[in-house]
Amino acid sequence: MARKLLLTHIDVPGINTFEVYRQKGGYRAVEKVLKTLTPEDVVEEVKKSGLRGRGGAGFPTGMKWSFLAKPEGVPRYLVCNADESEPGTFKDRYLMTHIPHALIEGMIVSSFALGANTSYIYVRGEMMPQIRILERAITEAKNAGFLGKNILGSGYDLELYVQPGGGAYICGEETALLESLEGKRGNPRIKPPFPAISGLYNCPTVVNNVESIAATVPIINDGGEEYAKIGVERSTGTKLISAGGNLNKPGVYEIELGLPVEEFIYSDEYCGGIANGKYLKAVVGGGSSVPILPANLIMKTLKGESRLMTYESLADGGFQSGTMLGSGGFIAFDEDQCIVKNTWNFTRFYHHESCGQCSPCREGTGWMEKVLHKIEHGQGTFNDIDLLVDVAKKIEGNTICPLGDAAAWPVASAIRHFRDEFEWHVTNGQEAQMRNYGLAHYADPLEPVI
Amino acid sequence: MLNVKHNEPVEFTEEMLGKFAEIVARYPEGRQKSALLPILHEVQAKQGWLSVPAMDKVAEYLQLEPIEVYEVASFYTMFFRQPRGKYVLEICRTGPCCLVGAERIMKHIESKLDVREGEVTPDGQFSWRGVECLAACGYGPVLQIGPEYTFYENLTEEKIDKLINELRNKAEGRALTAES
Amino acid sequence: MAEDVKFKVSIDGIPVEVAPGTTILNAARQIGGDIVPPAMCYYSKLEGSGGKCRTCLVKVSKGSEKDPRPMPKLVASCRTTVMDGMEVQNITSPEVLEARKGVVEMLLINHPLDCPICDQAGECHLQDLGYEHGLAETRYEFERRTFDKIDIGDKVQLHMTRCILCYRCVFVADQLTPQRMHGILGRGDAAEISTYIAKAIDNDFSGNVIDVCPVGALTDKTFRFKNRVWFTKPVEAHRDCPSCSGKVTLWYKGEEVLRVTARKDEYGEVEDFICNTCRFEKKAISDWVIEGPRKVKHTSVISSNHYEQLNPPAVVRKNLALQAANKEEFDRAEKL
Numbered sequence: 003m004a005r006k007l008l009l010t011h012i013d014v015p016g017i018n019t020f021e022v023y024r025q026k027g028g029y030r031a032v033e034k035v036l037k038t039l040t041p042e043d044v045v046e047e048v049k050k051s052g053l054r055g056r057g058g059a060g061f062p063t064g065m066k067w068s069f070l071a072k073p074e075g076v077p078r079y080l081v082c083n084a085d086e087s088e089p090g091t092f093k094d095r096y097l098m099t100h101i102p103h104a105l106i107e108g109m110i111v112s113s114f115a116l117g118a119n120t121s122y123i124y125v126r127g128e129m130m131p132q133i134r135i136l137e138r139a140i141t142e143a144k145n146a147g148f149l150g151k152n153i154l155g156s157g158y159d160l161e162l163y164v165q166p167g168g169g170a171y172i173c174g175e176e177t178a179l180l181e182s183l184e185g186k187r188g189n190p191r192i193k194p195p196f197p198a199i200s201g202l203y204n205c206p207t208v209v210n211n212v213e214s215i216a217a218t219v220p221i222i223n224d225g226g227e228e229y230a231k232i233g234v235e236r237s238t239g240t241k242l243i244s245a246g247g248n249l250n251k252p253g254v255y256e257i258e259l260g261l262p263v264e265e266f267i268y269s270d271e272y273c274g275g276i277a278n279g280k281y282l283k284a285v286v287g288g289g290s291s292v293p294i295l296p297a298n299l300i301m302k303t304l305k306g307e308s309r310l311m312t313y314e315s316l317a318d319g320g321f322q323s324g325t326m327l328g329s330g331g332f333i334a335f336d337e338d339q340c341i342v343k344n345t346w347n348f349t350r351f352y353h354h355e356s357c358g359q360c361s362p363c364r365e366g367t368g369w370m371e372k373v374l375h376k377i378e379h380g381q382g383t384f385n386d387i388d389l390l391v392d393v394a395k396k397i398e399g400n401t402i403c404p405l406g407d408a409a410a411w412p413v414a415s416a417i418r419h420f421r422d423e424f425e426w427h428v429t430n431g432q433e434a435q436m437r438n439y440g441l442a443h444y445a446d447p448l449e450p451v452i
Numbered sequence: 453m454l455n456v457k458h459n460e461p462v463e464f465t466e467e468m469l470g471k472f473a474e475i476v477a478r479y480p481e482g483r484q485k486s487a488l489l490p491i492l493h494e495v496q497a498k499q500g501w502l503s504v505p506a507m508d509k510v511a512e513y514l515q516l517e518p519i520e521v522y523e524v525a526s527f528y529t530m531f532f533r534q535p536r537g538k539y540v541l542e543i544c545r546t547g548p549c550c551l552v553g554a555e556r557i558m559k560h561i562e563s564k565l566d567v568r569e570g571e572v573t574p575d576g577q578f579s580w581r582g583v584e585c586l587a588a589c590g591y592g593p594v595l596q597i598g599p600e601y602t603f604y605e606n607l608t609e610e611k612i613d614k615l616i617n618e619l620r621n622k623a624e625g626r627a628l629t630a631e632s
Numbered sequence: 633m634a635e636d637v638k639f640k641v642s643i644d645g646i647p648v649e650v651a652p653g654t655t656i657l658n659a660a661r662q663i664g665g666d667i668v669p670p671a672m673c674y675y676s677k678l679e680g681s682g683g684k685c686r687t688c689l690v691k692v693s694k695g696s697e698k699d700p701r702p703m704p705k706l707v708a709s710c711r712t713t714v715m716d717g718m719e720v721q722n723i724t725s726p727e728v729l730e731a732r733k734g735v736v737e738m739l740l741i742n743h744p745l746d747c748p749i750c751d752q753a754g755e756c757h758l759q760d761l762g763y764e765h766g767l768a769e770t771r772y773e774f775e776r777r778t779f780d781k782i783d784i785g786d787k788v789q790l791h792m793t794r795c796i797l798c799y800r801c802v803f804v805a806d807q808l809t810p811q812r813m814h815g816i817l818g819r820g821d822a823a824e825i826s827t828y829i830a831k832a833i834d835n836d837f838s839g840n841v842i843d844v845c846p847v848g849a850l851t852d853k854t855f856r857f858k859n860r861v862w863f864t865k866p867v868e869a870h871r872d873c874p875s876c877s878g879k880v881t882l883w884y885k886g887e888e889v890l891r892v893t894a895r896k897d898e899y900g901e902v903e904d905f906i907c908n909t910c911r912f913e914k915k916a917i918s919d920w921v922i923e924g925p926r927k928v929k930h931t932s933v934i935s936s937n938h939y940e941q942l943n944p945p946a947v948v949r950k951n952l953a954l955q956a957a958n959k960e961e962f963d964r965a966e967k968l
Contacts, residue, residue, distance in 0.1 A: 360683075369738075504829055
């Protein structure tokens with residue numbers, strides 16, 4: 003069995019309560035940092051751990067922390083990004099539902115490291131049950147003296163609040179999240195300045211994903227170096243992977259980074275293979291925004307190396323033949339699934355979620371959706387396919403925030419790897435509406451198709 | 453432009469005001485606008501939707517211009533600016549859920565409730581709509597029902613039938629209690 | 633002294649020295665000419681504006697003297713401040729021109745292209761942009777977006793279909809008027825300028841939303857369908873106004889003042905915001921002290937009919953200063 007750091011006690015009854023969590027060694031990290039470490043020590047441990055942001059971008063957490071400006075007399079904030087909305091990703095929901103205290107403990111450790119005395123957990127509004135769970139956990143922790151004034155007699159004060167969102171994917175972008183937390187529309191800010199300099203209420207702010215914050219607990223308990231021993235290269239530690247789509251055992255899995263993709267999909271310890279005895283056709287490996295790959299390319303890189311669940315290995319081959327680990331939203335498509343239809347579905351999502359602030363995203367996402375709808379419904383032309391590629395290119399890199407790229411990449415990669423399927427929709431308009439296009443050769447994991 | 457049909461004045465109860473004050477206290481002095489989203493959720497949970505007088509009242513409470521509240525309420529998909537059914541079934545319609553049959557479930561709900569997406573059943577009890585990813589992709593198809601956003605996972609046609617019947621009975625049961 | 637520190641920057645190979653904190657766009661404006669990026673949403677007099685339309689994207693090919701690495705993506709020149717030694721490419725970068733073409737196409741796909749009936753035609757920044765960067769044909773084959781019409785009072789006409797969501801009018805309402813009545817409602821491509829419920833936008837400075845609007849989304853209702861701007865004659869004038877500078881441009885047709893606007897610089901920005909009294913209520917010649925004709929760029933469509941004859945309209949005939957200026961303009965136009 004692989005090592006688990008976050009979900010070690012997931013099956014223990016009552017682990018969602020303070021009492022059981024504490025019995026299982028919970029809040030040791032808080033005791034350790036408040037009694038034996040300085041904030042700088044904590045930052046140093048996190049740096050040593052090599053922990054990279056688990057929300058999608060993979061930016062080193064310790065480095066992000068060290069950028070935080072510390073002007074005299076200005077409050078600093080830690081905001082937890084629990085606006086989990088990336089299609090394919092549901093690990094944060096899982097963690098908050100079952101082990102809420104892992105997040106609360108991580109928030110205390112991280113807030114102490116950053117010198118924040120007020121911290122917020124911004125949870126997407128639809129997760130009202132999780133908001134209630136976290137609020138209860140905060141009350142429990144406060145009653146036990148782990149939150150509030152002078153925690154454990156250390157002189158350190160921390161208030162922790164849960165903030166609900168209102169239903170907007172874009173608020174997962176850190177500056178849109180801060181706008182929303184300030185009670186405004188979730189329009190991403192134009193950067194610079196970055197939140198580390200001017201974030202919440204124009205004060206220095208760090209925004210971290212739920213899993214990143216929870217990961218600070220084992221890092222403090224075992225030491226950053228211990229954590230860094232797990233994994234491969236610059237992908238250290240464990241990662242929660244949300245597995246969905248046509249799998250025998252979908253769900254959230256904690257893996258050691260470096261696990262071969264093939265093992266993750268087919269071994270019984272993880273997803274247990276493709277549902278209903280079907281073949282795997284394609285995988286979106288890190289949430290809907292990352293490039294989709296055909297089965298053969300997700301198993302092996304173009305060089306013929308076995309693809310691993312790491313930031314580097316999944317990205318091997320760049321946009322031509324690689325993808326990204328992203329948020330760890332792993333979506334498997336079986337042989338019966340239609341890539342055109344799914345691309346249209348994802349594009350509709352981005353169109354729906356565009357904030358509308360900048361022109362390429364506001365106009366381009368809707369345009370792509372309409373063209374894809376047309377192709378999916380048998381009305382497309384060959385020109386439409388080229389047009390899609392061009393519109394995606396016009397959006398990519400030209401927008402205020404990464405939503406533009408996130409909308410462009412799925413379209414560009416689907417056409418790159420599954421162009422014949424788009425063309426089949428053009429030439430077989432009638433049939434395209436009747437059934438999905440399934441080509442067996444995508445299911446063959448051995449031969450590269452490009 | 454909104455056609456204002458529902459302009460009955462709104463009063464907040466003592467209980468609600470107490471809750472609002474508790475929310476505002478979470479933010480630094482002068483940053484009470486941060487309380488806007490949580491307070492709108494509270495108001496919607498009580499009133500079912502956000503009428504103009506309700507939003508104006510929130511604006512007044514938080515010392516904002518009414519337009520600031522309209523701007524925010526219209527940005528986020530969870531806020532209803534038109535009355536809805538008592539139970540709004542929100543079904544995830546994004547990719548991963550569609551891979552496992554979300555469209556079939558939506559069709560079934562449509563025929564079962566006999567109203568189109570966004571409409572209200574004649575008895576005022578039900579509405580349904582497709583929503584974007586609810587972050588439960590491993591348990592799809594999924595739906596949620598406000599104001600508590602109770603979650604229903606791994607949906608099948610049978611589960612939908614059972615759920616709608618239960619909610620209908622609950623509604624009727626309540627009506628009977630109210631009459632007696 | 634710190635104030636004297638200047639950053640050396642080059643834009644399309646042209647060097648300029650600017651104060652730290654200056655944006656690339658404003659550095660380019662100090663150079664002037666073709667290398668100035670277009671700006672549809674940035675407005676130097678409105679705090680917080682810019683960054684949204686993406687027409688001013690430029691390439692930073694050298695970040696600074698200290699860190700010469702190029703920036704990985706194109707940046708919005710209106711919101712990116714210069715560094716010492718920075719090198720920027722605007723019209724010398726094919727990548728920038730390609731991206732700008734893309735942005736213009738995006739701005740136009742849902743635009744109604746109703747220029748023939750739009751009062752902004754002739755002084756519309758989107759027209760200029762489309763002319764310079766647009767494709768001859770649209771690649772967009774779907775129905776263009778429409779909105780429910782809303783009435784925002786008897787002073788300003790709102791045509792939401794023409795709006796490019798630059799947010800300038802929102803900043804005007806926030807920064808110049810006592811109460812903001814309108815804002816951005818909805819989101820994505822359904823976002824719109826609206827008051828949400830029927831309300832008139834009417835206060836001392838509300839008329840400035842007309843001048844800052846880069847397109848025909850907010851136009852002067854008192855000028856609506858009165859005339860094409862290129863048939864009117866702009867004349868600088870002022871009056872002693874208790875609430876604003878009183879410095880305006882009057883737009884004449886014959887002896888009649890059809891429209892009053894603030895004076896705009898070469899980038900289409902007003903020099904001084906003016907009050908609604910000056911804009912909407914002072915339309916008699918006797919209200920104003922005439923200074924001289926407004927200089928109009930020869931490239932502007934407004935100039936095409938500007939000084940076409942030595943037999944000028946009545947307003948010019950009665951004023952010696954205007955007559956002299958008129959002759960001068962006419963001679964120059966003749967030579968060209």
